[in-house]
Amino acid sequence: MALPTKYNSQIAESKWYRYWMDHGMFHSEPDEEREAYSIVIPPPNVTGVLHMGHMLNNTIQDILVRKARMEGKNACWVPGTDHASIATEAKVVAMLKEKGIEKKSLSREAFLEHAWEWKEKYGGIILQQLKKLGASCDWERTRFTMDASLSEAVVNVFVDLHQKGKIYRGIRMVNWDPKGKTALSDDEVVYKEVSSTLYHIAYAIEGSEESLTIATTRPETIMADVAICVHPEDPRYKHLKGKNALIPLINRPIPIIEDEYVDREFGTGCLKITPAHDINDYEIGLRHQLEVIDILNDDGTLNEKAGILIGEDRFVARKKIAALLSESGQLTQEEAYASNVGHSERTDAVIEPRLSMQWFLKMEEITQPALRAVMDDAVRLFPPKFKNMYKSWMENVRDWCISRQLWWGHRIPAYYLPNGAYVVANSAADALDLARKKFDPAYTEQDLKQDEDVLDTWFSSWLWPISVFDPEFFKTGKKNKDLAYYYPTNDLVTAPEILFFWVARMIIAGYEYTGEKPFKNVYLTGIVRDKLGRKMSKSLGNSPDPLALIDTYGADGVRTGMLFSSPAGNDLPFDEKLVEQGRNFCNKIWNAYRLIEGWEVREEVNPANETAIAWFESRFNQSLAELMDHFEKFRISDALMTAYKLVWGDFCSWYLEMIKPAYQAPIDARTKDRTLSYFENLLKILHPFMPFITEELWQQIGKRKDGEALMLSPWPKQNAFDERIVAEAQHIFDLVSQIRNARAAKGISPKIALALFVKTNEEAVYERFAAVIQKLANVSSVTYGETSGNALTFVVKADEFFIPIEEEIDLDQEKETVLKELEYTKGFLNSVSKKLSNERFVSNAPAAVVEKEKKKMEDAQSKLKALEESLKKLQQ
Numbered sequence: 001m002a003l004p005t006k007y008n009s010q011i012a013e014s015k016w017y018r019y020w021m022d023h024g025m026f027h028s029e030p031d032e033e034r035e036a037y038s039i040v041i042p043p044p045n046v047t048g049v050l051h052m053g054h055m056l057n058n059t060i061q062d063i064l065v066r067k068a069r070m071e072g073k074n075a076c077w078v079p080g081t082d083h084a085s086i087a088t089e090a091k092v093v094a095m096l097k098e099k100g101i102e103k104k105s106l107s108r109e110a111f112l113e114h115a116w117e118w119k120e121k122y123g124g125i126i127l128q129q130l131k132k133l134g135a136s137c138d139w140e141r142t143r144f145t146m147d148a149s150l151s152e153a154v155v156n157v158f159v160d161l162h163q164k165g166k167i168y169r170g171i172r173m174v175n176w177d178p179k180g181k182t183a184l185s186d187d188e189v190v191y192k193e194v195s196s197t198l199y200h201i202a203y204a205i206e207g208s209e210e211s212l213t214i215a216t217t218r219p220e221t222i223m224a225d226v227a228i229c230v231h232p233e234d235p236r237y238k239h240l241k242g243k244n245a246l247i248p249l250i251n252r253p254i255p256i257i258e259d260e261y262v263d264r265e266f267g268t269g270c271l272k273i274t275p276a277h278d279i280n281d282y283e284i285g286l287r288h289q290l291e292v293i294d295i296l297n298d299d300g301t302l303n304e305k306a307g308i309l310i311g312e313d314r315f316v317a318r319k320k321i322a323a324l325l326s327e328s329g330q331l332t333q334e335e336a337y338a339s340n341v342g343h344s345e346r347t348d349a350v351i352e353p354r355l356s357m358q359w360f361l362k363m364e365e366i367t368q369p370a371l372r373a374v375m376d377d378a379v380r381l382f383p384p385k386f387k388n389m390y391k392s393w394m395e396n397v398r399d400w401c402i403s404r405q406l407w408w409g410h411r412i413p414a415y416y417l418p419n420g421a422y423v424v425a426n427s428a429a430d431a432l433d434l435a436r437k438k439f440d441p442a443y444t445e446q447d448l449k450q451d452e453d454v455l456d457t458w459f460s461s462w463l464w465p466i467s468v469f470d471p472e473f474f475k476t477g478k479k480n481k482d483l484a485y486y487y488p489t490n491d492l493v494t495a496p497e498i499l500f501f502w503v504a505r506m507i508i509a510g511y512e513y514t515g516e517k518p519f520k521n522v523y524l525t526g527i528v529r530d531k532l533g534r535k536m537s538k539s540l541g542n543s544p545d546p547l548a549l550i551d552t553y554g555a556d557g558v559r560t561g562m563l564f565s566s567p568a569g570n571d572l573p574f575d576e577k578l579v580e581q582g583r584n585f586c587n588k589i590w591n592a593y594r595l596i597e598g599w600e601v602r603e604e605v606n607p608a609n610e611t612a613i614a615w616f617e618s619r620f621n622q623s624l625a626e627l628m629d630h631f632e633k634f635r636i637s638d639a640l641m642t643a644y645k646l647v648w649g650d651f652c653s654w655y656l657e658m659i660k661p662a663y664q665a666p667i668d669a670r671t672k673d674r675t676l677s678y679f680e681n682l683l684k685i686l687h688p689f690m691p692f693i694t695e696e697l698w699q700q701i702g703k704r705k706d707g708e709a710l711m712l713s714p715w716p717k718q719n720a721f722d723e724r725i726v727a728e729a730q731h732i733f734d735l736v737s738q739i740r741n742a743r744a745a746k747g748i749s750p751k752i753a754l755a756l757f758v759k760t761n762e763e764a765v766y767e768r769f770a771a772v773i774q775k776l777a778n779v780s781s782v783t784y785g786e787t788s789g790n791a792l793t794f795v796v797k798a799d800e801f802f803i804p805i806e807e808e809i810d811l812d813q814e815k816e817t818v819l820k821e822l823e824y825t826k827g828f829l830n831s832v833s834k835k836l837s838n839e840r841f842v843s844n845a846p847a848a849v850v851e852k853e854k855k856k857m858e859d860a861q862s863k864l865k866a867l868e869e870s871l872k873k874l875q876q
Contacts, residue, residue: 009554
């Protein structure tokens with residue numbers, strides 16, 4: 001059946017994805033005869049839908065997995081979703097509100113019923129959407145962080161770490177999210193520069209006409225003040241030592257204290273100390289044994305301890321307090337002020353520092369193996385620039401606040417007793433046994449009250465590379481066959497912003513529980529941004545719908561478009577034109593096959609094509625070596641560009657033109673066979689990037705059996721290549737381009753055959769490619785030496801070329817052309833010379849790169865000499 005004139009991406013995508021799924025081609029089982037290759041998906045939030053960041057991340061994972069399969073490895077890509085405590089609970093609360101139901105009116109059990117119902121209805125959407133992208137995940141292995149077995153693993157780890165003394169409970173200053181009504185770890189706080197106001201407030205000195213002025217951005221917290229602090233060496237305030245100040249509006253006396261923490265240059269050099277609402281104030285309060293007064297409720301409204309404006313939101317109270325201070329004459333000045341304010345990474349609410357009883361994991365000791373692993377390149381980060389960031393975080397890590405005041409998540413396995421103590425155990429039954437042994441044999445189940453809080457989402461996902469294969473491992477300590485075979489995994493592809501949230505913690509957990517790294521390589525993608533450099537987001541309305549893009553341009557077009565400008569670790573400036581370019585590439589490949597398929601065959605050999613065949617054989621192997629080097633260094637975008645240039649430029653623009661028979665003429669069998677072989681190899685190296693169109697065309701080449709697929713075909717073998725013929729061919733292509741440019745400049749029809757004179761010391765090169773020159777440039781003859789009379793002249797490398805023409809040559813124009821070329825060549829030679837005179841470059845760059853630069857310099861020097869001779873002749 002003849003190939004349709006146009007590629008229909010929607011038909012091909014649904015057909016081949018179903019074919020791969022029906023034949024179980026994505027599924028993997030341990031097989032000791034084959035090398036394992038495994039990737040675990042960064043589990044998207046169960047609340048999520050596909051966005052551009054997912055598209056980039058999962059395209060890269062799929063490329064790596066598909067290539068590994070074709071290399072004969074037993075590839076396993078484990079998919080799944082994360083329960084996302086804060087985000088999911090917020091979604092469920094919003095859904096209940098729409099039904100007129102408040103969370104606080106429900107029991108925990110009733111709320112969780114609604115949450116699970118929501119999860120079952122909406123939780124798998126993103127995984128289904130990934131199939132549209134072509135993601136070749138092992139769907140039979142799909143995991144959810146709150147699956148029963150994975151939940152049991154989380155509890156086992158908590159109990160184990162508590163028994164080791166690494167988890168503790170205590171009152172600490174934490175980051176409080178008033179919208180989510182939960183504590184957050186430091187890593188879940190995003191700092192944004194916010195325009196605010198610096199309020200200058202006068203505090204009267206008790207028993208005096210004098211006053212002190214403090215500057216604060218938070219006047220709503222003055223009712224929680226417990227002291228005014230000045231620097232002990234500040235002469236302005238020495239006379240106030242031991243005296244009290246009166247809090248404006250409420251007139252409560254507070255002591256004036258001294259501490260070296262105070263910056264004498266900031267504001268007035270006086271600080272109001274509010275230990276309950278500022279981490280630094282809290283530290284000062286500890287040093288001076290000050291009272292702690294918390295005036296905020298968990299939702300950010302003022303409580304009874306404030307004394308005034310009870311029940312008002314903190315930001316409303318700020319404006320009202322400022323107005324009251326102004327009325328009382330105690331607000332002396334207001335000035336614009338920019339400050340970095342912490343926001344919740346999940347809800348975007350402004351964070352409140354708050355003293356709270358929470359659970360913490362000690363991080364100083366447990367992080368050490370994970371720090372060494374990255375510093376010693378046992379776990380390699382790509383690009384390596386992130387090593388310094390990782391090192392800085394790990395060396396300055398704080399204890400991890402792992403408790404969250406939510407209902408959706410893994411409930412903390414701690415049980416409180418009537419005597420005020422608690423026990424930590426895997427189940428209520430185990431907790432009761434422990435409580436009876438430790439405290440009182442008469443305790444009953446009714447005496448135990450389980451902790452209401454759940455664990456931080458990351459406390460489950462840090463186990464992901466282990467728990468997806470063997471959740472029982474955290475109980476047994478023995479690897480099952482899956483974990484023994486697939487772990488450590490090979491590559492992790494994720495975003496830099498979760499390097500500490502997730503990546504570092506997985507490495508920590510890996511060494512803590514298996515003594516091994518969880519993966520060998522971490523590829524950190526960039527952030528997808530719009531043309532203005534803004535991060536794509538729904539709120540800005542600057543993010544296209546990925547599924548609509550796939551419908552318009554095809555999955556292959558979107559995959560390649562995403563990669564055309566996304567080097568590892570650098571942000572991707574997304575432009576829909578890139579996706580259009582991806583679709584155009586699909587059409588180019590499709591039309592190339594239609595051309596080849598349409599050629600009739602004759603049996604006799606055509607010796608004229610042997611040079612083209614030999615050249616492309618070497619060019620393919622050279623490109624394959626380059627492509628493999630890019631993959632080794634995780635330069636996935638560069639790998640695609642290598643394949644793109646090979647197909648579009650070398651194969652379509654040059655090779656097919658070199659061998660293409662005359663209109664309606666047949667082609668010799670050997671050339672067509674070799675061409676189809678080359679095309680099949682091109683499909684193979686393109687397949688990881690463009691799985692659908694390559695599968696469609698591969699199935700067209702020859703008869704395929706049911707169950708055969710390109711995705712399971714062997715990756716092309718890398719063979720030796722002849723650098724000489726590749727370089728010679730490029731020289732000839734440059735010559736052909738110059739002849740075509742000369743025709744265009746002079747308005748000479750491509751149908752008119754031209755004579756070509758060549759002044760060279762390398763006649764053999766032109767002899768080998770004579771047929772190619774004549775065909776591609778429509779040259780009637782190639783003569784060695786110069787020509788007399790009018791002729792167009794130009795230089796390619798060190799060789800001069802002359803094309804006789806009848807019309808008079810404009811000498812001034814020709815001189816101008818040669819002078820421009822001379823100027824450009826001198827500039828190029830200068831840049832290469834500078835590079836080679838740089839000792840650092842010469843000593844650090846690979847030898848092959850240095851040699852390449854030296855060759856460039858030699859060629860430029862030769863070309864410069866030839867151009868100077870041409871100019872002399874034009875001036876005679």
